[in-house]
Amino acid sequence: MNENDAIGIIVTHGNLAHELLSTVETIVGKVDFCYAISNADLNDDALIASIRKIIDEHAESYAILFVDYFGGSCSMSCSRAVKGYEKAVVISGINLPILLDFVTKRGTMKPEEIVRHLIRRGQESVRVIDP
């Protein structure tokens, strides 16, 4: 196992997390280090427990939580879930380019580097397309 390995946990409203992950998988094939969680059927405590269960099952890895929207209930539950965990970070504003980049670059950079890279990648991905 690579010491730079990280797991991704996508946490969103509705089906977004599952659809983002399955869309990435249609592009790169099965991904076994990413998990998708929806808050649709869970209250905050149950959501936090689901997140922590995954983190604890991969205690040796860094955990990157990708959340849909800063300040939403998913984002707050994520902040709560990782409180006290040194090897976890929450990134808001997940989009397809960010997830694709994580999946393809994972393991090639230290966790802090990949987080910076993904944020930059996400921001660069929003642009007007010149015809």
Add this chain to the structure above:
Amino acid sequence: MIILTRIDDRLVHAQVVVGWGRELRPGRLVVADDRVASSEWERDLYASAAPPEIRVSILSVSEAYERISAGEFDQERTILLVRGPAEIIRLLDLGLEIGEVNVGGMHFSDGKVKLLDNVYLDDDGRKALGELARRGITLEARALPRQEKVILNPMVS
């Protein structure tokens, strides 16, 4: 003035801020919750969830009662947010007058049974809602303002 009293176990979140915020245009959200009010970290967390044009007050239940009844929020369009029916009962016991409560979100956890899409109840939840109905509070279930009000009173009595 209190323009909406809402039960939502997610308290301040997008549905409230955007979904209800755009319709009702509140100037302030008052969260009445002992757990959140007692932690600075939690207070900051919830305060950051609202846009700058909506002021957020995170208070214990008793402090919320005191400041509401002292008229502190009379000049602002204010949404009063609580986690569950138990907090409404406490506010009523303290002397707050409440006519209608919007049941916006009582989400699923183990042991709860679905009443409506956004309303899952265990025995305590059902009893507490029943108590509110008994005290003459109209309980209307709507996640968002333009949905039809579903009156819960007959379902929980």
